[in-house]
Amino acid sequence: MKNFLAVLTFLSVSVAQAGALKVKLVDNQALHLTNAVVYLETDEYKGQYEGDTMAIMDQINRQFSPYILAIQKGQKVSFPNSDSIKHHVYSFSPTKKFELQLFKNRRAQSMQFEKQGAVELGCNIHDWMLGYIFVVDTPYFAQTDKDGGVTIDAPDGDYTLRVWHPRIQEQDIEKKRPVSISGTQEVTIKLSETLAPGKDEFGGEADEFSEYD
């Protein structure tokens, strides 16, 4: 959570001169959704991530941390292992297929994510472990807080507003909402479909996932 806040701070600093979009995400039952990736797509910006910030997908207490990691296309992600046990992280997602044997007290391995899309992470040793890396092709993205709110700084202009979360159904994920930013604006995204069941509801072990949805 500390790292996550750090990223937000960094983003807000780097594009300070431009406007900002305050987004409020509610589902069709007016409930807030935390950790959802909200991003603005624009034709004016395409290409690889050019920064050198390494995103981190850690293993803490036999869980992926964070649960959902949003990165820009081309960005590298480091996979450290904060646990004292071995993890075997893999992905069969078309966006990025990989397999990492993560031993304790070893140097973290990292890799670059060249394709846009969702990467579902699992651990071959621990079935309950589930994490997502969502790769966006835009620098303007953020993740909702516990109230479902998020502020994206972006220069004034026209954008396409999109959201992603494992619980958000495909129709809402595919939906492209055109927005024009001019100064600070506030937008509420209201999801048309009911959220997919939370981890508790599809049979996960509650205590392992209580902190995120």
Add this chain to the structure above:
Amino acid sequence: MINSQLFSTLRARILLSYLFFLSLLVFVTFYVVQSTTYEHSTGQLLAHAKASANVVKDKIVSRSNALQESLNTVSKDFSFKQLIAGSVDDKISLKVALQNYQRRNDADIAWVLSDKQEVLASTATTESNTLKIDAQKFTHRDIQLLFIDDQFYLIKAAPIKYVESSRNINGWLVMGIDTRRLITPELVELTDMDVTLLRFNVPHQIIGTTHSTKLIEQLTLLPVKQEVGLHQLNKPLHQYLYFTDLFAQWNGTPIHILLTTHEEKAYVSYNSLLFQLILILAIAGIMASTAAMFLSNGVLSPIVKLVAVANQIRKGKYVSNFPTSSTLEVASLSSAISAMQDGIKSREVEIQDLAYNDSLTKLPNRNRFYKTLKEKLSDSPAPLAVMMLDLDRFKDINDTVGHEIGDILLQDIANRLKESATPSVFIAHIGGDEFGVIVDNIKDQTPETIANEFSSLFDTPFHIAQLTLDVDVSIGVATYPKDADSAYGLMQCADIALYSCKGLHYPIALYNPELNKHSVQRLNLMSELRGAVALGQLSLYYQPKLSIEENRISTVECLIRWIHPIHGFIPPDEFIPLAEQTGAIREVTHWVLKEAFRQQKTWKEQGHSIGIAVNISAIDLVDMTLPTYVEKLMQEYKSSSKCLTLEVTESAVMSEPESALKALNTLQSMGITLSIDDFGTGYSSMAQLKKMPVSELKIDKAFVLDLANNEDDQVMVRTLIALAQNLGLNTVAEGVEDSQSLSLLTDMGCTKAQGFYLSRPLPAKDFTDWLKQYEEKESA
């Protein structure tokens, strides 16, 4: 007939009713037990079948679950996921891996489907690859089937998630087991029944079975509508029972479990129970029958003994031991029979008394006399005498002084006989005025002495009601063993002797065989005489009567002769009295008359004019048909009454003088000559003689036979002839045997002579010859 007798015995009836009720009990028990046991057995079978069906289902579900678990595990396998994820590039590796997993799970078919349910890999045939499988459906716990390549499969599926905790399903692992393999011999062992999975259709589809082919055919023909429960197969396999239960659904049609068993196996406990029941009932039947036998014997053996006792009583043997019985009815029957025997005894004494004693004189009667005599004869062979005593003229006494006095007289006689009796004498009242006496052991006495002793008992007159009755007695005596050796024979001999002494007017007569012979012949002749007339055994002999004055044969006496085929010649004085007794004399006389007339006519035709003389008896005189008959004969033979002489004995006229005179008068008026036969031997009174319309006296041959030598006879004959002449009667002398007698008679003035000097009686032909010779001699 035998049957009805057999079943009418008490024993049979008791046994039969026992058996009847026992059989009833047996059948009711058998029926009740059989039906309840059958129901129970059926219930047990049904319960067993239900349980078995559940076992089978459970087994299959277990198998299905095991497959499911296994699929779940395989679907989590990382390397398998890797193969699936890499199947776009390497389908072969995935298929081989799939085959491997299929083998591990002992499945028969397997697929890997994509998240879009497209077939990524399959071990099935190509055809089934095009199959659209809704994999989600096969993840449920219930039994799901698929019909592929003409075969049913139990199908299970597990979702494949690349990341286990993910919401997304990335593919499906699907496997199936051939249903035929689900129905294993192990199920038969577990359920003790044959198991079949069957889809009801036309015809039914056998999905799997443990049966042999023979039954499978039959199973495919079962009725379409099947309720869950117990049923029976149709013939010829009707001995099989089956139970159906719903197993699963396929394509909206139900799949059934069918459990089959053989009837014998199903009802084995029921059958053994029935056998035991039958055995128990059979034993009970034998025991009950034995009990019935004992019971009936308890009642019956005294009854059988009573029957024997009753038979003894019937034979006249008295029984002192009556069977006892604990059965009240039988005991009272026994005492009733005992009382009956006592009653019979006392009545028998009375009857015996009546039967063997004379009620008037209190003496033993004829039956007792006979019986006693018989006993004495069988007891000892000592000589004894049997005497028959008969009172003379008892009828006259009765008629004169009355029956009352007569009875008292009989009682007095009985008392006098009893008083005189010694222990060796047995006296009986034979009947009427006849008494019988048996004298034992007569060795030292002659029968005459004994008879005289009894005769002397009657010397003293009897005094009854101021009357003095002088009674004479005739006694016939027979002795044993001289005269006869049987009781009946002795009595008969004594009777014969008695009759002989009656006839001879002797007080005592001893039996001699001559009397018997006579008597026996007499009895026979009585019956044969009538037949003799018809059979022509009778004939006439002719004896000439010489008319002394004319010196010619004027008349012939017709004498009847009976030549018996066995006895030969029977003298007329033997059978004529018989004929008189039986009444046959009338026929005999009629025959004689007719024959005589016929013969007279013959002679007349030959030129001999001869009168005929025929003897008639007293009976003929009483019978008033005689004159009419004679009249008729005279007309028939054109004879004259002057040519007929009827000879009548003195006694004949004397017995019934009035009617005899009447008849004689009639005959005389007809012009018939009447002659008194045997004159001089009877008791003819002169007064009677004077009245009689006779014209001839025949002097008995007793006076004539020795006439030539006996002067007394000469006096008698001369007197008789003189008497006759004085009465105006002719005389005929019988028994003329020599010429001296004839010349004497001629001198005496006798009218006719008859006798051997002239001729003995001759048959008709001989007589005719004799007559010719005589006439020739006389004329010469």
